[in-house]
Amino acid sequence: MTTSVSPLPTDRAGIMSALSNLGQVDLAIIGGGATGLGxxxxxxxxGLSVVLLESCDFAKGTSSRATKLVHGGVRYLAQGNVALVREALHERSTLLRNAPHLARPLPFVMPGYKCWETPFYGVGLKMYDALAGKAGLGNTQFLSARQTRACVPGVKAAGLKSGVKYWDGQFDDARLALVLARTAAAQGALLVNYCPVTELIHEDGKVAGLQCQDAETGLSYVVRARCVVNAAGVWVDDIRHKDGDALGRATQAMVAPSQGVHLVVDREFLPSDHALLVPKTEDGRVLFAVPWLGKVILGTTDTPRDDLAREPRPFASEVEFILGEAAKYLERAPQRSDVRSIWVGLRPLVRQPENEGGATKKLSREHTVLVSPSGLVTVTGGKWTTYRAMAEDVLEKCAESVWHTPLAACRTANFPLVGAPSDASARPSITTAPGLNAYGTEAPCVNQLPGADIELAPGLTEAMVRFGVRYEYVRSVEDMLARRVRLLFLDAALAAQLAPRVAALVQEETGIDAKLDEFLALAQQYHTLPD
Known part of the structure; x- marks a missing residue:
């Protein structure tokens, strides 16, 4: 079974017309990242009527900048948070089942350079297996030094004593966000990118809707809603302040952002389909080396940050940390000149507001759902793996605190997303270069478009660009090269090289400026390391 084989067009004029003709909806959602889309x-x-508004492109922020892991959270187990790990492991299997074209099991290897490391971590990972139960992806194995090198040929051999292998999952975050949007649209929701919310509408002290503005035309629209959900990620406080200001009520900041930096290098540094995990570096952080779409992701950091830039820049110390730690564990140490792309994601760490006077629910899975006195429902925190469970919690809170009525049962646990093949055994590897495999059952639809035989780069054809505009909400060259295909995140210089041709195709399809100059500046940023 698949959700949709014949794609639903994403015609901008039709979408904006539908927005202008909306009556009151049950739910208006602010934010088109993992949480809002879920x-x-x-x-x-x-069965609810739904409109979702995103100020930029879907997954433009944090939701396209993850470490690409669908995981239960081994580090949470070490902290004793068994409930969180059990739930995340359950959600991991759900995601792998519902989007097998975008997510797959991935084996990890922890190399041991001290005698105590492998037995210590191995026992914990056996517990990880036990918690997963039938949802497990593979059994934890103890490895000799020779077996460890066979699994991860790029690992440093000097001093290697043993290793332990366990299983988690991997996915394409931006494309998963996109298929969530398209699956929701296919079921009747209205989703609009490039349409920021400018104001909240209040009546008798309660949120009754919002005002938004089309970023392309400047036209404003009013959306009336029985409930408004603020799912703007690290930017939720901007919306909360609008809510508080309108009612003359002070609001405390809810988010303390932290940034994670990722460096991408060629596969030669880790020529394996296994990921490398160092659970505790000298300063206590975790280091990943993860194969992804033909490259290797090195990271990540966890650094507090005060500002909320849309395109945050890495700190020089973060780059030095990643390269320095990678040099300790990889036979061939990556140099600054080896980095193909560098990107930063902001994580919304939650600090619980106090004395807000509304109903607050602090949940075990590191996210928070809060209802303000006006009825604005805000959700932030959490992680990609548990997006679906987070959505359930949000809707339960809407029903309990805003609508005061029960809802129909949740159906997302067994609902395949757009493009999902019916046979999960046909799951493609996503450690190889990107291409048509990411489209799942829609690949034949892509190949029916003009330019299917014109390859712009390995894994990218003209037809894929046209499909992006016609069916995947693409409005600029960045949308296409950063999030519909992941070239900006994989090789920024190559993305810049292809950008003029891709921009011409996008402009031909949309009739609007594809923002080539802005993308070239962005690609330069993704290819430039701080001094």
């Missing part, structure tokens, strides 16, 4: 799909499948 809420949209869950809500529409329960």
């Amino acid at each position: 809420v949209a799909l869950d809500a529409v499948l329960r």
